Amino acid sequence: MLNFKILLAKKIKTSLQLLFVSTLLIVNIYFAEFIFPSRSINTGSTSSPQLTVLAVQDEQGSDNNLNTYIKFKASDKQYLSIFKFNASSIANPTILKSEFHANSRGPEKFVESRKFQLFNNSEKWLSIADNLNIQNELRSSDINSSIKDAGQFINNDHSNALRYKTKSSVDKNQPGYFAFVINSSRSNSTMDTSGLTGGTTVMPRTTTGSRRGRWQPVPGLKWQIQYTGTLDTSLKVDVYNIDLFDTSTAVISELQSKGKHIICYFSAGSYESWRPDASAFPASVLGRKLDSWAGEKWLDIRQLNILIPIMQARMKLAADKGCNAVDPDNVDGYSNHTGFPLSYNDQLVYNIAIANAAHNLGLAVSLKNDVDQIKDLVNYFDFAVNEKCFQYNECNTLIPFISASKAVFGIEYNLSDSSFCSQANAMNFDFLKKKLSLDAWREPCR
Known part of the structure; x- marks a missing residue:
């Protein structure tokens, strides 16, 4: 049987290099975690498959597979939905960086302005992104917003709330991917080492000679x-x-x-x-x-x-x-x-x-x-x-x-x-x- 205790002796020296140190030391470990919507609260009606489709970035350009996005229907001349993201696995971290990523298909901003807002600890909705760079009727991953002072959006229950809204009712609003990428650090003296189910992923390593930073097996290998x-x-x-x-x-x-x-x-x-x-x-x-x-x-x-x-x-x-x-x-x-x-x-x-x-x-x-x-x-x-x-x-x-x-x-x-x-x-x-x-x-x- 293997010892599956998590190795706490790794520290990322740079984004491309790991430095190994003694497990007896108190070290910081840097993580990148992808967090996807866990539930939604819709004040306007939606017609959609499971919410889990928003966890997969699987369309681009003019792709229009109805099973891979959520289609919002207008309610009172607007769209409004609140998505909850569970961040419990990063309880008490030092958040170094947070980014919001979205993939959406719909009209350009001058036709319909779409806003993404986060609920902060002062109980205010703050805008973090919009559809400024989205081309008309093309599915795009261009919504990529860095979030300043990200800790203010992590609530006491270790979740955050995203509000997705418009002020018009163009019926072509189709989000396909929502995710937060949170880079954080934790000391090994406080990190949970109980098993393999924390849902936190270590930052990617690279391999020399790889495609896009990873090994690419080619035909002819023994x-x-x-x-x-x-x-x-x-x-x-x-x-x-x-x-x-x-x-x-x-x-x-x-x-x-x-x-x-x-x-x-x-x-x-x-x-x-x-x-x-x-x-x-x-x-x-x-x-x-x-x-x-x-x-x-x-x-x-x-x-x-x-x-x-x-x-x-x-x-x-x-x-x-x-x-x-x-x-x-x-x-x-x-x-x-x-x-x-x-x-x-x-x-x-x-x-x-x-x-x-x-x-x-x-x-x-x-x-x-x-x-x-x-x-x-x-x-x-x-x-x-x-x-x-x-x-x-x-x-x-x-x-x-x-x-x-x-x-x-x-x-x-x-x-x-x-x-x-x-x-x-x-x-x-x-x-x-x-x-x-x-x-x-x-x-x-x-």
């Missing part, structure tokens, strides 16, 4: 995947895919000292009763059991406000351990019997939120299986990990990754290597034949 048995660290491969929870920081450091890149596996779409953070999953998100896997249940991925903080904490653990990438599994629940009425779009929203959370930590992220959504997700994920695409005759769906110079790491369990390896090599895939137990044994195609 790799190994092993989740059971004693890990064989002697292989002459470029990449190891290993279990996030069951692999120690020391082993990861050893492999990286040999020039290996590390992909850390966890399940993002299922509950596993044996994991150390299993108690963080309320019964309301647990669905049907996965076939043939004892102690594992599908998750209701529509409940982003519950699941994304848990997954952020897991990916923070991966970043702390030094993983270069994460491999979130079971991200195709919508096409399985989960016990929940999950839609195609529910899965897209969840998967994009997972990818964004990984990237915010400087981690590359794989799309595991979920082949029918590759066309919509390839731009959000850095590489693919696939199981049995040759057995199921669905490998052509993976070609967009290769076209984007992103690696496709694949596994076949039941076919003979002579029946698929030549085709995998011709498609520039990096495939292995493995046992279903995913122990050390491997037969590489190239």
